[in-house]
Amino acid sequence: MAGMLDAVDQRTKLVGENRLELLMFRLGGMQTFAINVFKVQEVVQLPRLNLMPHRHPSVSGVTHFRNRTIPVIDLSQSIGMRPIDRTQPCNLIVTEYNNTVQGFMVGDVDRIINMNWNEILPPPEGAGRQHFLTAITRINERLVEIIDVEKVLAVISPYDTSVSADVIDEQLLSQANDLEVLVVDDSSVGLAQCQSTLDFMGIKVHTATDGKKGLEKLKAWADNGEIVPQKLLMLITDAEMPEMDGYRLTREIREDPRLKDLHIVLHTSLSGSFNKAMVQKVGCDDFLSKFQPDRLAEVIQERIRDVMGRE
Template sequence: MSGVLSSVDARTKLVGQNRLELLLFHLGGSQFFAINVFKVQEVMRLPRLTRIPDCHPVVRGVTHLRGQTVPVVDLRQAIQMGPLNMDAVDATIIVTEYNKTVQAFLVGGVDRIVNMNWNEILPPPSGAGRQHYLTAISRMDGRIVEIIDVEKVLAEISPYNTQLSDDVYDRGVLKQVQGKKILIVDDSMVAIEQMRQVLVPMGLTIVEARNGLDAYQLLMHWKEQGMDINDELLMIITDAEMPEMDGYMLTTEIRRDPVLKDTIVVLHTSLSGNFNKAMVEKVGCDGFLSKFAPFEMAAEVQRHIRTKLENRLG
């Protein structure tokens, strides 16, 4: 599928406009699924795979692409729909980069790329429970499109170690901000839980929002209540891709607000580092964290806390 990837320059045009591009695909049936094009490196017909003994059951094997060995994950099986028929005519792999790793997802076939606004992307229904593999849903051509929670899939294949030793935490600094708020914004429950395991030992009050719009409305509510946000809120750690309002748009709105404009905002995302360095500069984030690196998150949060304390003293 030629032309799947846009250049960084083309991608940056979507940032600040609350827009995204989705790659639509199916898993051997009529239902459409999607992932963000930003994560996609390449789309190709299913190549010959090499089996790996004792690998995770949803990993069908590995293939060699451009000098590296790439695991191929049966996405249908990974989201509990049963294995995909690898002999299907349109069997395809989508090569992606998440959390600084490259992997391919085996799918039944790729449909097309669509350009959408994040306000057309909605959270999954609240009655769907907590065990599903979706971060969002949308409607297109009269059909529901389900956006896969790839972070949940990858975490189940290769669980992250989020346990940090106590010497990672600067207790002298953290003692000065005990009980202060830190707002974490992410549409993935896996990502929220990973962040909590790093941040809870700091003694901070963790406030959660599932997307940028929820976070923005919460900030407006705090303003209306007369809360001293600059004092009570240490920082915001936000994902980039979220239903209704993405992290870039959230940051843009914060910078436009005279009360909120100095709030520390750190972008926390599985999108590629080079792309996000350009985005951090464009929208005015104070930092960037790749998912999921617990040591780096602890260090970044404490670095900003130290800076905030020094500014108060100055």
């Protein structure tokens, strides 16, 4: 099992090529689920858990991992299915999201598979656990459901989307009228957080749920004669999205003469150190970890000052 993730650091070459790798696993039944390998630190057999008072029902306890104590979440229970049967062999997937480390308890871990993002599709409309899916795909005629881990974590520990009063420059915002931003994210949680912060700042928000839709929206504006880099203060894009990821979206924008000067901020829950390197590789202007409303407000205001200083 440990050897399964030995080469994760070498897989960064996939990014920018609209490719990803999925870690596939089961939650006790026959259905296969997956998450992106880039968010996985390690996969181990489920260790001994210690109970934690006042914990969320989906949190099975805590365990010690690499000299730190991490919460262990029953991934099956957290998406509305029956709890994992711990009398059967279980595994722990240790992940990092938004600069926090947590473990997800699962059943059998299958394998890692390399795919193209255009093979990853939005989930169908529906009830139940579809609420916790960010995408689906098919592998050897088998349906694989990709879990929206941001949504899982937001239910267990809701994100604070408020902006601190001392962060906002009221005078600056009062001088910057009719500002517009396009936010591209397949996660409803990610979109809602950005929307809340930007609404608070009085900025008009356009949204798209994947890179392909975002690019289509940008090109449609350009086709209608709008100067997109002037229309939009910036584009804020997630990295991982079905059909077209944020890295490929950035590359497509930079290759279109009508769009190439658009200010692009990569906004993602993936590892910060990894993404700072990818910002330079694919041509983004800035990088921002998700669910930091104060930092998002600061990035917006820094951009406004830059634009106003050139006018």
